[in-house]
Amino acid sequence: MTKKLPIGTFVNMATVVIGSLIGMALQQSFPEEIKEIVFQAIGLCVLLIGVLMSQKVPEGYLLVLIFSMLLGGIIGQGLHLDQFFQNTGDAIKVLFSIEGDNFTEGLVTTFLIFCIGSMTIVGAIEEGVSGNRELLLAKSLLDGITSIALASTYGIGVLFSIVPMLIFQGGITVLASYSKSFFTEKMIGMLSATGGLLILGLGVNILQLGEIKVENLLPALLVGAIGAWAMQKYKPSL
Secondary structure, three states, X not given: OHHHOOHHHHHHXXXXXXXXXXXXXXXXXXXXXXXXXXXXXXXXXXXXXXXXXXXXXXXXXXXXXXXXXXXXXXXXXXXXXXXXXXXXHHHHHHHOOOOOOXXXXXXXXXXXXXXXXXXXXXXXXXXXXXXXXXXXXXXXXXXXXXHHHHHHHHHHHOHHHHHHHHHHXXXXXXXXXXXXXXXXXXXXXXXXXXXXXXXXXXXXXXXXXXXXXXXXXXXXXXXXXXXXXXXXXXXXXX
């Protein structure tokens, strides 16, 4: 039973809470120009992560990746996921009487940074399949440090990102523990590459180079997973 619990995600949530509290305590100490340069540094790092991740697309799966992004975007736009995230964040803000304009942006941005990466996908699957939590524990340390910088800019929204983290990252671990044969090497590569493109879009938004509705592209992860599964199952017979 313990193997099926997302222990790595629980540790990850704890480090984000600690880092967020430190960041919020330092928030008033940072001059505006320091916050701005930290914001830009985060944006550049997010772009780099996205580029590195997107190169993990398995050989012969590029068209599947393109199709996943297109169909996933159409599904997300049809469901208006960006508005769903906005409304959910605003509802939490009202429920807890939170002040500040950056709460929802901080919550969504932090969730995307922390949960749509290869360390999340691979680490959560590894824990679910074999019980190995090393990658998630390393990720927890990095997320804790990063949350200090994010919380100093976005505030308490960073702390609340642990809720979608539990649902998404913890959910992958639990799902992997019950569906071990589904998460093959090519499947993981496909998910990482798709996540890399989403991270790239997030980096563009952080640096204000454009406005990409990353939330509406999230279904591409599911479409990509199904596409990779179909390729492995039916390609030999084509």
